[in-house]
Amino acid sequence: MKSIPTSELLKQLNNANNLDEYFKQNQEYFLDNTISEYLYNVFAEKCLVKSRVFRKAEIDEIYGYQIFSGKKNPSRNTLIAICIGARFTLNEIQSALKIAGYATLYSKSKRDSIIIFGINNSKDVCEINEMLFEQNENTLN
Template sequence: MTQPDIDSYIKENQEFFCDWSVSELLGQLYEKSGLSKAGLARKAGMSEVYLHQIFSGRRKPSRDRLLCLCIGLDATLDETQRLLKQAAYAQVYPKNKRDAIISHGIIHHTPLSAINDKLFAENERTLF
């Protein structure tokens, strides 16, 4: 950002810009998951129709829905953070109680229902 104009900055940093869309990043995670779309929809707590709309790029999932997808896909915390960042959402912040519960669940591959149960037990907003 020390360049006098934005064009110079863009030219010098082109290789660092992420050109992947959220649906493309989700597609990469889906490919390595080995799940069917129906199985993913069940694990992520959403309808198959909504899931297809997200993967096609016709719908942008909310932060919570994106987290549900990451949990359903068994994404790592780094993959989850990358998706949240690409979607222009706040990344999971471990000093926030709700996010700490979600983060712990992602790291330990906890099922979405168990994460939601813990959120509810702690009087935190559930993911769905």
């Protein structure tokens, strides 16, 4: 997938007179991966072992494999937990959330700020859940 700033796409869309022409001119910039494809590709690139990541993410292994096969769609929390378990960068997690159709982590949200802090400081799911609990926020699982 090629990249173009979202603001540029929005500018083109706002000025478009014909939706089909807009799509034709910009089709290479649209997200075309499913979340299972994205996870599969990043796991392969990083040589990650799924079962090990599922344990680190504190999710059921069967459910994890169903996500990878495309049979199940993870909740936002589960997706974040998988990404943390896989030690994704913050940018990779934000991409995963976008592809899955979820809101990205938002620093103006207290809960999301705790999660971002945990990611930036290499905390695991358990440690992030403890921080969330201590701040009276919902845990990831």
